């Protein structure tokens with residue numbers, strides 16, 4: 001059970017912050033029923049990441065990789081944002097200097113109404129042409145088993161960042177800028193294992209931010225000033241809505 005004074009400290013820090021940057025991971029969507037990657041029931045417990053989430057895997061068997069993404073799109077198409085996603089939209093509307101950096105590709109933050117968002121690892125709902133690079137967004141599930149580009153007819157891939165691939169340089173630049181604004185840095189529902197996101201809290205702290213982590217258990221995130229143990233969907237609204 002979280003002590004009231006921990007929540008109050010976090011809430012006061014957020015309420016008085018001139019700038020707020022938030023980093024989210026799969027844990028924020030767990031309460032929407034979206035499987036996380038690690039921990040109990042995690043995707044990497046059921047599937048081998050190197051066989052599904054790498055450029056080499058897609059090169060050698062694109063149909064199997066697309067089948068996995070079609071399955072993930074199907075599962076996530078039935079899920080809705082939870083109170084944690086919604087609380088971050090309220091926070092974005094209340095704080096002029098706000099940036100949300102998400103590692104999640106489930107699209108639940110934009111669906112909840114987040115606009116000042118960097119989808120660092122891409123999105124399940126976007127596809128990119130392997131040849132001409134054209135990006136299309138399609139939330140409908142009616143997709144061919146192996147989608148092809150309307151323009152050049154080449155094979156499309158999911159517009160997500162796979163293991164071994166670089167983050168979009170513009171997304172990285174904007175994320176690092178958002179980590180250097182001081183104020184408050186909130187880390188929600190990430191194991192803090194995958195770089196570069198895992199280092200963002202330390203960078204924020206080096207630039208004077210007060211760092212607050214919300215997780216169900218301890219994580220690898222270093223340099224946090226406050227650790228609030230609990231479900232994101234229960235804790236995050238308490239930090240943002242005074243009447244909680």
Ligand code: APR
Nearest residue numbers: 025026027030036037038103189190191194215216231232
């Ligand atoms: N509330 C808060 N935190 C939660 C909840 C919850 N209800 N449920 C789980 N968590 C926490 C777990 O304790 C864990 O620390 O969320 C974290 C999920 O960790 P991961 O499954 O490793 O997900 P994430 O940190 O987002 O992974 C980062 O790894 O596989 C890649 O690209 C993929 O973006 C992903 C990246």
